[in-house]
Every structure is written in structure tokens, then in C-alpha cells.
Amino acid sequence: MLTQALFRALDKKAIWVIAIFLAVAVLVPMANLLIPPGQFGHVPTYLVSLMGKYLAYAILALALDLVWGYCGILSLGHGAFFALGGYAMGMYLMRQIGTRGVYGHPVLPDFMVFLNYSELPWFWLGMDNFWFAMLMVVFVPGLLAFVFGFFAFRSRVTGVYLSIITQAMTFALLLAFFRNDMGFGGNNGLTDFKDILGVSVQAQSTRATLFAATAIALALSVLVCSMIVNSKLGKVMVAVRDAESRTRFLGYRVEYVKLFAFTVSAIMAGIAGALYVPQVGIINPSEFDPANSIEVVIWTAVGGRGTLIGPIIGAIVVNLGKSWFTTTLPELWLFALGALFVFTTLFLPKGIVGLWHQARDRMRRRTEPEERPEPPTPAQSADIERGEDPASFGHEAQPKPAE
Amino acid sequence: MLILRALRLVLLALPFLLLPSNAIRAQDAATDISAAIQAMGEANLRELEQIVADLAATGSDTVVPVLTALGDGNLYLEETSGAVLIERGSAYLDPLSGEPVELGADADLSKIRVNNGLRRDIAAALAGMTLMSDNPARRLTAAQGFMANPDPANIPLLDEAIAAETDANVLAAMQAARAVTILGDEEQSVADRQAAVPLVASGGGRNALTVLNAALIDAPEELASTIQSAIAGLEQERAIWSALQNVWFGLSLGSVLLLAAIGLAITFGVMGVINMAHGEMVMLGAYTTFIVQLVIRQNFPGLLDYSLLIALPCAFLVTGAIGVGIERGIIRWLYGRPLETLLATWGLSLILQQTVRSIFGPTNQMVIAPTWMSGSTEFFGLSITYGRFWIVIFALIVFFMLLLILNRTPLGLQMRAVTQNRRMASAMGIRTPFVDAMTFGLGSGIAGLAGVALTQIDNISPNLGQNYIIDSFMVVVFGGVGNLWGTLVGAITLGVANKFLEPYAGAVLGKILILVLIILFIQRRPRGLFALKGRAVEQ
Numbered sequence: 001m002l003t004q005a006l007f008r009a010l011d012k013k014a015i016w017v018i019a020i021f022l023a024v025a026v027l028v029p030m031a032n033l034l035i036p037p038g039q040f041g042h043v044p045t046y047l048v049s050l051m052g053k054y055l056a057y058a059i060l061a062l063a064l065d066l067v068w069g070y071c072g073i074l075s076l077g078h079g080a081f082f083a084l085g086g087y088a089m090g091m092y093l094m095r096q097i098g099t100r101g102v103y104g105h106p107v108l109p110d111f112m113v114f115l116n117y118s119e120l121p122w123f124w125l126g127m128d129n130f131w132f133a134m135l136m137v138v139f140v141p142g143l144l145a146f147v148f149g150f151f152a153f154r155s156r157v158t159g160v161y162l163s164i165i166t167q168a169m170t171f172a173l174l175l176a177f178f179r180n181d182m183g184f185g186g187n188n189g190l191t192d193f194k195d196i197l198g199v200s201v202q203a204q205s206t207r208a209t210l211f212a213a214t215a216i217a218l219a220l221s222v223l224v225c226s227m228i229v230n231s232k233l234g235k236v237m238v239a240v241r242d243a244e245s246r247t248r249f250l251g252y253r254v255e256y257v258k259l260f261a262f263t264v265s266a267i268m269a270g271i272a273g274a275l276y277v278p279q280v281g282i283i284n285p286s287e288f289d290p291a292n293s294i295e296v297v298i299w300t301a302v303g304g305r306g307t308l309i310g311p312i313i314g315a316i317v318v319n320l321g322k323s324w325f326t327t328t329l330p331e332l333w334l335f336a337l338g339a340l341f342v343f344t345t346l347f348l349p350k351g352i353v354g355l356w357h358q359a360r361d362r363m364r365r366r367t368e369p370e371e372r373p374e375p376p377t378p379a380q381s382a383d384i385e386r387g388e389d390p391a392s393f394g395h396e397a398q399p400k401p402a403e
Numbered sequence: 404m405l406i407l408r409a410l411r412l413v414l415l416a417l418p419f420l421l422l423p424s425n426a427i428r429a430q431d432a433a434t435d436i437s438a439a440i441q442a443m444g445e446a447n448l449r450e451l452e453q454i455v456a457d458l459a460a461t462g463s464d465t466v467v468p469v470l471t472a473l474g475d476g477n478l479y480l481e482e483t484s485g486a487v488l489i490e491r492g493s494a495y496l497d498p499l500s501g502e503p504v505e506l507g508a509d510a511d512l513s514k515i516r517v518n519n520g521l522r523r524d525i526a527a528a529l530a531g532m533t534l535m536s537d538n539p540a541r542r543l544t545a546a547q548g549f550m551a552n553p554d555p556a557n558i559p560l561l562d563e564a565i566a567a568e569t570d571a572n573v574l575a576a577m578q579a580a581r582a583v584t585i586l587g588d589e590e591q592s593v594a595d596r597q598a599a600v601p602l603v604a605s606g607g608g609r610n611a612l613t614v615l616n617a618a619l620i621d622a623p624e625e626l627a628s629t630i631q632s633a634i635a636g637l638e639q640e641r642a643i644w645s646a647l648q649n650v651w652f653g654l655s656l657g658s659v660l661l662l663a664a665i666g667l668a669i670t671f672g673v674m675g676v677i678n679m680a681h682g683e684m685v686m687l688g689a690y691t692t693f694i695v696q697l698v699i700r701q702n703f704p705g706l707l708d709y710s711l712l713i714a715l716p717c718a719f720l721v722t723g724a725i726g727v728g729i730e731r732g733i734i735r736w737l738y739g740r741p742l743e744t745l746l747a748t749w750g751l752s753l754i755l756q757q758t759v760r761s762i763f764g765p766t767n768q769m770v771i772a773p774t775w776m777s778g779s780t781e782f783f784g785l786s787i788t789y790g791r792f793w794i795v796i797f798a799l800i801v802f803f804m805l806l807l808i809l810n811r812t813p814l815g816l817q818m819r820a821v822t823q824n825r826r827m828a829s830a831m832g833i834r835t836p837f838v839d840a841m842t843f844g845l846g847s848g849i850a851g852l853a854g855v856a857l858t859q860i861d862n863i864s865p866n867l868g869q870n871y872i873i874d875s876f877m878v879v880v881f882g883g884v885g886n887l888w889g890t891l892v893g894a895i896t897l898g899v900a901n902k903f904l905e906p907y908a909g910a911v912l913g914k915i916l917i918l919v920l921i922i923l924f925i926q927r928r929p930r931g932l933f934a935l936k937g938r939a940v941e942q
Contacts, residue, residue, distance in 0.1 A: 159741060160676075165921070169918075169922060176915050179911055335757050341746050341747055345746050345747040346736055
């Protein structure tokens with residue numbers, strides 16, 4: 001059963017993607033550690049961490065793609081799962097500081113001493129154990145997504161309404177984590193990390209290892225997503241995306257399918273957050289900002305949703321652009337990001353990957369002429385919108401009033 | 404005591420003395436006063452008492468500064484010239500004219516000393532003078548002064564004043580002052596003090612509670628029970644008023660939410676699109692107001708008070724035009740893909756924000772409130788600021804205008820038709836793209852109007868819209884679409900609930916609770932409070 005799923009999952013494309021990231025996981029740390037600085041091929045440590053950050057973002061984008069691209073659930077709150085995973089990791093790292101904090105308290109992190117806590121809040125207990133913390137990285141976002149999704153999908157909250165309440169969720173968490181008495185460090189968040197598993201977070205080798213771990217996690221995420229979307233369940237997910245009511249009428253429990261996708265996706269986002277935090281060295285409530293979650297959506301959209309490689313490309317490309325803009329032309333970054341949103345939705349509904357497919361199809365058609373329906377041009381869309389295009393009958397091209 | 408009584412006689416006689424007032428008398432009085440003040444310099448305590456009584460007897464306002472200074476120990480004698488001077492800061496003033504006096508190099512100042520008895524006399528004289536003043540406002544202040552510092556010695560004084568008082572307001576204040584004094588005086592009979600309790604309580608407010616609580620400390624038994632019941636009554640009254648005050652704050656917040664959300668509700672209802680750039684339309688409306696005021700201030704300063712009224716149509720037209728532009732340029736290409744419209748408009752909002760930031764800078768801009776919108780009024784126990792009051796009124800006007808447009812104009816009819824069944828409306832010859840553009844323009848224009856109103860309560864910054872966009876969403880999904888009343892009820896409910904939760908849970912936790920409640924509410928009613936009813940299944 002599992003081997004079968006594995007075989008199905010490992011189609012040619014997925015194998016390539018996984019192989020590339022496994023290779024990256026080995027080669028980049030080697031280039032960092034083995035090739036001495038100054039020599040050709042050396043990757044400086046800061047770049048390793050930066051790339052690790054991008055790969056963590058890529059996992060997050062892939063997680064969003066699983067729900068949005070394959071299941072049609074536009075979550076505007078995936079940053080919340082990411083941040084929760086990050087906070088779980090941050091709590092572990094805080095507990096590892098021990099007596100090296102500014103106040104030197106053996107148990108309490110600095111901010112708790114500062115805020116006059118007499119003992120550790122219950123939810124901090126056990127977080128000094130790495131494996132327990134890792135369990136929480138998976139468990140907390142997963143549980144939140146499960147409970148949230150269970151109620152939302154059972155009540156058939158769909159479309160824009162669901163997007164808005166996921167946004168409300170992350171906004172509520174943002175406000176909550178800003179409060180000092182929540183016990184998560186208020187608006188300063190958790191920072192000043194020292195050790196992870198007994199080795200320094202700052203050390204070159206640790207950074208290289210974290211990068212490798214992130215790349216491997218990304219490869220595994222691709223594998224898991226590939227297994228899911230190539231299974232029968234994956235087909236049902238796509239059916240839910242394309243025609244939810246019809247799928248329900250065919251006898252599928254749409255809400256469970258959605259719940260599964262949402263929970264798996266949240267867990268992946270949590271893991272991405274946990275890998276992100278030690279590499280950037282801080283986690284604070286601004287990660288819950290609804291704007292962040294929307295940015296994740298644009299990574300996915302730029303790369304191409306409904307594909308496995310698209311969100312990864314999107315996350316890396318957009319963040320490379322962000323890094324470049326914010327250092328060279330900081331005031332233009334928001335223009336560029338905003339234009340990217342508009343441009344992608346208008347002209348690249350299938351993202352970079354869609355563009356690639358289009359180009360490939362055109363090449364093929366030149367060699368073997370064949371009638372293929374082209375994607376509607378804006379003028380055709382207008383016809384469709386006016387109900388004047390017979391081809392549009394049947395599939396939904398009309399704005400839906402709330403019914 | 405003897406002096407007091409004498410003083411009182413003088414005071415009683417005062418109005419009669421002053422009645423045949425004419426220039427000569429005034430002249431005489433002025434010389435008398437200045438002579439008396441001169442005499443203060445060399446007077447001993449006993450003589451000072453007499454002078455104070457004489458000065459009080461003149462009933463002239465000019466003696467008030469001198470007496471005050473004497474009581475406060477700020478009155479000095481310049482030994483060389485024998486002049487009496489008032490010290491204020493580092494300057495020395497002439498006691499009658501209040502002009503600063505240049506001191507010679509050989510000036511030798513010595514303070515005119517008073518004792519406690521004299522100080523009391525001075526205070527009583529001052530209070531009595533003001534209590535008997537011709538000016539009712541002045542008498543009122545005096546009575547309030549007595550209430551704030553109750554002294555049993557004032558009771559006879561108050562009695563006289565009450566007997567002579569004609570102004571109802573002042574009379575009430577005097578009686579309240581008298582009641583407070585009697586209640587605090589342990590030498591009075593219990594019955595008298597009991598009788599004073601309801602009068603004190605009727606004053607209401609925090610002051611009455613303080614007075615009653617103070618009197619409770621060592622009150623005899625039967626008095627204590629009276630006071631306690633009065634306190635209980637007051638507490639209850641206060642609870643009701645504070646609840647009402649919360650309702651008012653809630654209404655005020657709700658009206659702001661209503662303004663911000665109502666445009667969103669229309670576009671969402673008709674086009675099924677959540678316009679993420681809606682907050683930026685609000686922001687642009689606020690900046691339009693800022694520009695309008697700037698132009699008016701430079702060119703037509705006389706119209707400054709009406710700049711907000713002039714800004715209203717400007718903001719509506721500017722944001723409405725931008726809205727139509729957005730619809731024609733971007734949104735119409737994305738029909739049938741509501742989630743992608745959400746992303747495109749989000750991108751647009753980033754661009755608009757950054758544009759405004761580049762033009763006007765990231766700092767906050769100011770719009771001056773017109774005179775008719777500044778200040779506040781007391782409405783029974785409620786304090787109502789005019790700015791907030793006008794915003795509530797304005798929100799309601801906008802709401803009912805919109806209702807009128809939707810229900811009584813051809814455009815409204817077409818909009819409702821498109822909302823209910825787009826294909827059918829199209830089949831009946833309604834140009835749905837035109838209706839969409841107009842709807843979007845109308846929604847954006849109303850956002851601009853909201854921006855004009857928000858200039859009065861918020862900072863005008865490029866982030867202005869961001870602060871309202873999530874709240875507006877909450878209102879829309881809570882109220883449900885396709886029905887303006889849903890938006891009204893949603894906005895007011897959220898506003899009032901927010902303000903009621905705030906005192907118990909704090910502002911932030913209250914907001915979190917509201918968000919959680921909305922998320923839970925959406926589970927119960929996935930289409931909001933007032934959902935459009937229809938047979939079509941989604942998709």
C-alpha cells in the first residue's frame with residue numbers, strides 16, 4: 001500500500017525536484033565548510049543562512065499550495081501556523097539559554113524575570129526537551145488547524161468567507177502574542193538564542209547543518225505532497241476545488257477531505273517555521289501579521305499554484321527580489337510587490353510554471369499541429385463575463401453573488 | 404465668631420450700601436480702598452482684621468486680589484516708600500491696578516504676616532463677597548467652592564445667601580453646598596444630617612459619593628443606614644450611566660465601522676468581490692480632505708470652517724473615479740475568480756499606500772476640526788464630544804442616502820437585480836458591466852466619505868486604511884451581504900460589544916474576543932446575520 005503510494009508519488013518530475021534538493025542539502029554545506037573562504041565555489045555562511053530562510057519559505061509556500069492550489073481553500077492565515085511552529089522552536093531555544101541570560105536565572109528566560117514571573121507557565125514545561133519541542137512544532141499548528149478546520153468546513157464556510165476568517169484568526173493571534181501576559185515575550189518575541197542540541201546556533205557548522213535539514217525537509221515535503229496529490233484522495237481534493245457541490249453530491253465527505261488537506265498543510269507550515277527560527281535568530285509576533293500571510297499567497301501564485309514545483313520557485317524568486325529591492329531600492333519594494341500581485345493575477349494566472357507549460361505546448365504544436373483550446377484572452381474573458389461565449393456555458397465564469 | 408457676625412451684618416448691608424451708586428461714590432470708594440490698603444502695611448493683627456472687614460464691606464471686585472494675596476502670604480510692604488505690593492513670581496504688582504512696579508535699589512521688602520484666625524476671616528470674606536456678587540456665574544462658583552471645602556462656619560452665610568437667591572441654578576448649588584456642609588458637621592443634629600443626605604445624593608456624580616463615604620466613616624447608626632442606602636442608589640445610578648456612556652462610545656465606534664464597511668458591503672454584495680484596497684480608498688478620502696483644507700486655508704481663509712463640507716463631494720468624486728478606474732482596469736478581467744480579485748486588490752492597496760507615502764511622506768498629517776465640531780457637551784451624565792456626535796449623524800445620513808439610492812433609483816434597481824441573479828438581470832437587458840463599474844465607484848466613493856469623517860478622529864497617514872480594513876471585513880461577514888441593514892446591525896453590534904468588553908477584558912483582549920466570537924458566529928451562520936435567501940446552490 002505504502003510502497004504503491006510511493007511509486008505513484010515518484011513520478012518523473014517529483015523525483016527530479018527531490019533529487020535536486022537532496023543534492024543542494026549536501027553540496028551547499030560542503031561548499032561552505034570544505035572550500036576555504038576566498039576560493040572559487042565557497043559559499044559564505046551568511047548566504048547559507050539566507051538560502052536556508054528561503055527554503056523554509058518554500059516549504060511554507062508548498063504547504064499553502066496544497067490547500068489552495070489543490071483543494072481550493074485560500075487560507076490567509078498560514079503565517080499563523082508558520083509562526084506557531086516557530087514559537088515552539090523558539091521556546092526550546094530559550095530554555096537552552098539557561099544561566100547565560102542577562103539575569104542568569106537557571107529556569108526562567110530573561111523576559112519572564114523582567115516581567116516578574118515567579119515560575120514557568122505550564123505551557124513552557126517540557127520545552128527544554130528537544131523531541132518534546134519538535135512534537136509541539138507539529139502538534140500545535142496541526143491541532144489549531146484541525147479544530148479550526150473542523151468547525152469551518154463542517155459549517156460549509158467557503159470562498160471569501162473562509163479567507164476572511166482565517167485572516168481574523170491570524171489577526172487575533174497577532175494581538176494575543178503582542179500581550180506581555182501571554183508568556184511569549186510580548187512584542188520583543190523570543191531571541192538571543194545560544195544553543196541547539198548542545199552546539200552553538202551561531203557556529204558555521206550548525207548553520208550548514210540547519211540548511212541541510214531545511215533542504216531535506218523541503219525534499220520530504222515535496223515527497224509527501226506528491227504522494228497526496230497523486231493518490232485517490234488527491235484527485236478528490238482537486239474535485240473539491242473544481243466543483244465542491246458536485247463532489248458532495250457524488251457522495252464524498254468534502255469537509256473531511258478539506259480538513260485533511262488543511263491539517264497536513266498547517267503541520268508543514270509549522271515545520272517550516274521551526275526551521276526558520278534558528279536560522280534568523282528571532283521570532284516575534286509580527287510573523288502573525290495578516291500581510292505576511294497574504295505575501296505567502298503571492299509567492300504561491302507567482303510560482304504557479306496547483307503544481308508542486310511552482311510554489312518553491314515562487315517563494316525563492318519573490319524573496320530574492322525582496323532582498324534585492326530592500327537593499328538597493330527600498331522605497332520601490334512595495335510598488336514592485338503590489339505590481340507583482342496585480343500582474344500575476346491578470347496575466348499569469350498559472351504562474352511561472354504555467355508560462356513554461358504554455359511555451360512548451362506552443363513548441364510542440366509547431367512540430368505536430370493540433371487543435372488545443374487556448375486560455376482565454378482578456379477580450380474573451382469579457383465575452384465570457386457577458387455570457388456571450390458559448391464555450392463558457394457550464395464552467396463558472398460569472399461573478400457569484402452570495403447565495 | 405464675633406467678627407464673623409459683624410462681617411455678616413456688613414455683608415447683608417452691602418447691596419443697600421451699593422445701591423445709590425454714582426461716580427462720586429465710586430471715586431470715594433476707590434480712595435477709601437487705596438487708603439485702607441496703604442494702612443495694611445503698618446497695621447497690627449487686630450487692625451488688619453478691621454481693615455479686611457472694611458475692605459470686604461466695600462464689596463468691590465478690586466479688593467479681591469489684595470485679600471487673596473494677604474491670605475496666601477503674598478502681600479509685602481516696601482519699607483522705604485511704605486507701598487504695599489503683591490508678589491507674583493519674581494514680579495511685584497500694584498495691589499489695585501495689577502501693574503508691575505519697578506523696585507528701587509534700596510527697596511526693603513517685608514512680608515505682611517497673618518495668623519490662622521485672620522486667614523479664615525479673609526477666606527470667609529472672599530467667599531461671602533462672591534456669594535453676594537451681582538453676577539450669577541460668580542455666585543455659582545462661590546457655592547461650588549463652598550461645596551468643595553465644606554466648613555461649618557459657612558452655614559449661616561449660606562443661609563443668608565439662599566434666602567436672597569433668585570436664580571434657580573445657583574440656589575440649587577447653594578443648597579447642595581449647605582447640605583454637604585451640614586452632613587460633614589458632627590455638631591449638627593442627626594435628623595438635620597439625615598435630611599441633608601438626599602440633597603447631597605441628588606447632586607450625583609463622583610463628588611457626592613466621596614462626600615457620602617467620608618460622612619459614613621464615623622456616622623451614628625441611623626444616619627449610617629440612610630447614607631448607605633443613598634450610596635447604593637448612587638452606585639446603581641452610576642452603573643446605569645456608565646453603561647449608557649459605553650453604549651454611546653459603542654455607537655460612536657459602530658458608526659465609524661459602518662462608514663468604513665458599508666462601501667465594502669455594496670461591492671461585495673453585488674460583485675462577490677472583497678476589495679482589499681477599500682481601506683486605501685478611505686485613506687485617499689482623508690488625504691483629499693487634507694488637500695482641500697490646505698487649498699482653502701491658502702486661498703479662501705473665510706471658508707475654513709466649511710472645509711469639511713466642501714471636502715465631502717471632492718472626496719466622493721476623487722475616490723469614486725479611482726474606483727471606476729480600478730474596476731475598468733483590473734477587476735473586470737478577473738470576474739468569476741473572487742479570490743484572485745482579492746489578491747489583485749491587495750497588490751493595488753500596497754501600490755496606493757506607497758504612492759501616498761512617496762508624495763506626502765510617512766508622517767501624520769493634520770486636518771483642523773471646524774469650530775462647530777470641536778468641544779463637547781454634557782448630556783445628563785454623558786459627556787459627548789461634538790466631533791463624535793457629528794460622525795454618528797453623518798454615518799446615519801450616508802446609510803439612509805444609500806438605502807434611498809438602492810431602493811428608489813434606477814441604478815439601485817439594477818444593482819439589486821444584479822445582486823440577486825446576474826444572468827437573469829443580463830438577460831433582461833441590464834448592462835451588468837456598467838452596473839459593476841457604477842457599484843464599484845459608489846462603494847469607493849463612500850469609502851472616500853468615510854475618509855473625510857475619519858480625519859476628525861484618527862491620524863492621516865498612509866496606513867490609515869490598514870487599521871480599518873480587517874474591522875470592515877468583520878462587519879461585512881458578520882452582517883451578511885446583499886442587505887444594508889445587516890451592515891448597520893453588524894457595525895453597531897460590533898462597536899457596542901467592543902466597548903462593553905473593553906472595561907472587563909482590556910482593549911486588546913476585548914478585540915481578540917470579538918474576533919473569536921465572529922469566527923464562531925460564522926460557523927453558525929456561514930453567510931452572516933442577514934443572508935440573501937436563494938435557491939441556488941453555491942457554484
